[in-house]
Amino acid sequence: MPRALEFDYETSLDRATRLFWKSGYAGTSLRDLLKGMGIGESSFYNTHKSKKHAYLECLKHYNETVNRKRAEAFFIAPTAALGIRALFKTVLDCLDDPNTPSLVCLMAGSLTHEVLDEPELRQYVEERMTLLADAMIARMSADKQAGVLEEKLDPHLVVPVIITYLQGIWRMALVFYERSRFEGQIDVFLTGLGL
Amino acid sequence: MPRALEFDYETSLDRATRLFWKSGYAGTSLRDLLKGMGIGESSFYNTHKSKKHAYLECLKHYNETVNRKRAEAFFIAPTAALGIRALFKTVLDCLDDPNTPSLVCLMAGSLTHEVLDEPELRQYVEERMTLLADAMIARMSADKQAGVLEEKLDPHLVVPVIITYLQGIWRMALVFYERSRFEGQIDVFLTGLGL
DNA sequence: GACTAGTTGTAGCACCTGCTACAGAATGGA
């Protein structure tokens, strides 16, 4: 091994993730990235095939850190219903956190032409969203069998509704955000669904 | 009047709108616009101060045509509840229409940093969204007074929930769209709210 | 100490971005 990397890959990736998170894929130029990551073009292209691939790595990193915590909040809760409420709470906490780079989740922010038009990125986003949906569906089904959840509730129908609403929240927050209002609206939404 | 415009302003604006609608603000270059509109840079900058202002004009044009029909569907319906269902139907019809340039409403697609960071654009989007919300709230309040709508339903809480869900739909459609599934989900969502 | 394999900084490529300057063309009124 003739020469070691002069920068820490993990921290540079974390910085890149925050940059993409803040301004989106197209809104973050390569120069912005390099400056934020603290490396030069050579180092960048030695570790990332292209800007697109770097973005994909950032998406993965984001899922393994930020979204992982959200998923945990869901799974730790004693019931699916409480888990979903916990999940929404993490979203509001994120919106409130002054440390958060942006009012859109990086994954939710990837639901745009510019990202979805790239097959590799699209595939990953689709994959991740189905993964989340399937996990929620499984959890709710288990609750139903255990008798904790109303029998008439169809997880295959309710879960997509929840995810859709979640996406809506990330968009609305960009325009109007006020915690108490959002809390009230989420409550109306979830109790309506019977959760 | 020394010389008349050689192109029709309205049709050129309509074409521009469809281009922005298809690929978003940043995704549509000035060259794309000119080509699609069938005019040269001189003509463009004689009628539009800048690309940003042209986008604003397109947003207005979109609201006066596409969104106007949606609003009409809402107001024509005998009750607010039916109006909201009619509104959702127009959205699904739009998603199904092969003539539709994109699976995101131009207004919903404007809920991005790139657009919202421009003060003039942001102001217009905010204004339009509050306008729609207020109209829906007023309609629901009237229905409540008339005894057509459940008393316990709070329009100021329910309407934002509906709009949030609407935004979510426009995002989810980019990833997974299937009419029958969406119909089922919308029904679960609205009946949950008591509509 | 030479060799080799890897990393780094610099300079620059070809292309695209929104936008402008300017000459030429077309039309009305005097």
Next chain:
DNA sequence: TCCATTCTGTAGCAGGTGCTACAACTAGTC
């Protein structure tokens, strides 16, 4: 017919884009 006024096409600017070529550097191996 000349003028003024407006429109249009062309050419090009200054700056930004993602990316690459290349020389210099750094380390471990022989």
